[in-house]
Amino acid sequence: MRARFVQTSNVRRFLGGVDAVEHRGAPEACLMLVTGDAGHGKSKTGQWYGASENAVFLRTKAATTPHWMMRDLVAELGGTQPGNTTERLFGQALTILAKEPRPIVVDEIEHTLRDITVLETLRDLTDMVEVPLILLGREYVAGKLKLQPQLWSRISSVIEFQPATLDDVRLCANELIDIDLAEDAVAAIHKAADGRIREVIKALAVVERAGRRLGRPMTAADLAALPLCHDAPVFRRRAA
Numbered sequence: 001m002r003a004r005f006v007q008t009s010n011v012r013r014f015l016g017g018v019d020a021v022e023h024r025g026a027p028e029a030c031l032m033l034v035t036g037d038a039g040h041g042k043s044k045t046g047q048w049y050g051a052s053e054n055a056v057f058l059r060t061k062a063a064t065t066p067h068w069m070m071r072d073l074v075a076e077l078g079g080t081q082p083g084n085t086t087e088r089l090f091g092q093a094l095t096i097l098a099k100e101p102r103p104i105v106v107d108e109i110e111h112t113l114r115d116i117t118v119l120e121t122l123r124d125l126t127d128m129v130e131v132p133l134i135l136l137g138r139e140y141v142a143g144k145l146k147l148q149p150q151l152w153s154r155i156s157s158v159i160e161f162q163p164a165t166l167d168d169v170r171l172c173a174n175e176l177i178d179i180d181l182a183e184d185a186v187a188a189i190h191k192a193a194d195g196r197i198r199e200v201i202k203a204l205a206v207v208e209r210a211g212r213r214l215g216r217p218m219t220a221a222d223l224a225a226l227p228l229c230h231d232a233p234v235f236r237r238r239a240a
Contacts, residue, residue, distance in 0.1 A: 001175055001176050001180075001201075001203050001204065002175065002176050002177070002227075003139040004176060005044070005048045006162065006168075006171055006172050006175050006176065007126070008041065008063040008158055008168040008171060008172070009162070009164075009167070009168055009198060010036070010040060010041055010045065010161045010162060010164075010168075010197070010229045011041070011048075011159075011164055012041070012043050013057065013159050013162075014034060014045050014161075014190055015160055016157075016159075017032050017034070017157035017158075017159040018032065018049070018134070018157075020032075020156055020157040021132045021156045021157050024156040026057055027130050028130070028154055029059070029122070029153070029154050029155070029156045030126050030127075030130055030131065030132050030154065031126070031132075031135065031151070031154045031155040032132060032133070032134045032135065032136075032154065032155065032156060032157045032158075032159070033135050033137070033141070033142060033145065033155050033157070033158045033159070034046070034134065034135065034136045034137070034159045034160075034161065034187050035136075035137055035138065035139050035140075035141055035142050035158070035160050036138070036139055036160055036161025036162070037138070037139050037161075037163075037196075038138070038196075039065050039197065039198040039199060040161040040162070040163065040164070040195070040197060040198075041161060041164075041198065042107070042136045042161055042195060043059075043107050043108075043136065044198075045077075045151075046105045046107055046134065046136050048147075048165070049103075049105060049115050049134070050103075050105050053103060054102055055101070055102055055103035055104065055105050055132075055134075055177055056073065056076045056077060056102055056104045056105065057076070057103065057104075057105045057107070058073060058076060058105065059104045059107040059108055060106060060107065060108050060109060060111040060112055060118070061111060062212065064111055064112060064115075065115065065118065066086050066117050066118050066120055066121040067085075067086045067089065068090035068110075068123065069118050070086055070090055070093060070121065071089055071125040072094050073104070073122075074092045074093050074096070077092075077093060077096045077097070077102075077194070078094070079092045079142065079194075086121070086157030087212075089221055090121065090124075090125065092237075093125060094128060094129065095127060097125070097129040097131060098128075098129055101129060101130075101131045103132040103134060103225060104122065104126065104131060104132070104133050104134070105132075105134045105136065106119075106122065106133070106134070106135050106136065107136045107159070108136065108137065109135045109136065109137040110138045110140075110141050111139050112146050113141065114152075116148055118149075119135070119151055120151070122152065123150070123151060123154060127154075135192065139155060139160070141215065142158060147211065148220050156224075162195075163194070163195020163196070164190070164193065164195050164196065164197045164200055165190075166186065166187065166190050168197065168200070169186050169189050169190045169193070170186050172197075172200055172201065173186060173189075173203060173204055175203075176201070176204055177204050177207070177208040178206070178208065178220070179208055179211035179212060179214075179218060180209075180214075180216075180217035181207070181217060181218050182217045182218065182219040182220070183202045184219055184220035185207070185217075185218050185219050185220050185222065185223055187220065188220040188223050188228070189203045189204065189207065189223070189228060192229045193228070193229055194229075196229075198231040199228075202228075204228060206226055206227065206228060207226065207228070210226055213216060
């Protein structure tokens with residue numbers, strides 16, 4: 001498979017949300033929220049955006065605290081000799097970002113809902129340097145954040161990642177693999193992946209390996225015995 005990031009419909013929505021934050025009216029409304037079910041491509045999109053735009057990409061853990069988050073942030077910003085208190089770490093991050101503003105992307109923010117001060121600390125920081133703060137989380141986090149007006153009022157854009165479309169699957173096939181697929185094969189992959197772009201990519205890798213031996217476009221019938229997705233049933237051809 002080609003090592004390429006595909007700009008699916010969700011990615012295009014993501015970029016539209018970033019544009020809305022960059023052209024926000026209130027300077028402090030610098031937050032963007034991206035929600036969606038597991039496997040819909042939030043993390044990969046955040047990582048791609050981070051690499052392409054020199055943004056800081058952070059992933060929270062189940063036990064993340066404000067100190068842990070600030071320590072990770074300072075490390076990603078290239079800070080040397082990180083402070084031993086949250087206050088000192090905050091000051092280091094503030095100094096670095098004031099000199100070189102960079103967007104901050106935080107993945108799996110559902111872990112921070114147990115201790116909202118993690119997000120509030122990041123909000124305080126981005127309020128002061130006015131850099132975009134992009135939050136990625138599961139589909140239910142929007143409802144939780146609405147209960148925190150000090151955060152919710154600063155969100156300029158909410159983007160919900162949707163299940164991958166048939167067009168998304170076709171686009172991924174065209175850009176990632178070196179074999180041709182018939183339209184019914186594209187539809188079969190779309191059905192097997194159940195809207196999860198992560199599973200689409202896995203399925204395309206399986207299909208490409210099998211298809212190189214055929215020398216012609218693969219059809220749905222050719223996919224009948226292939227394990228397209230990890231937890232999807234194998235499609236069997238009905239007996240005549």
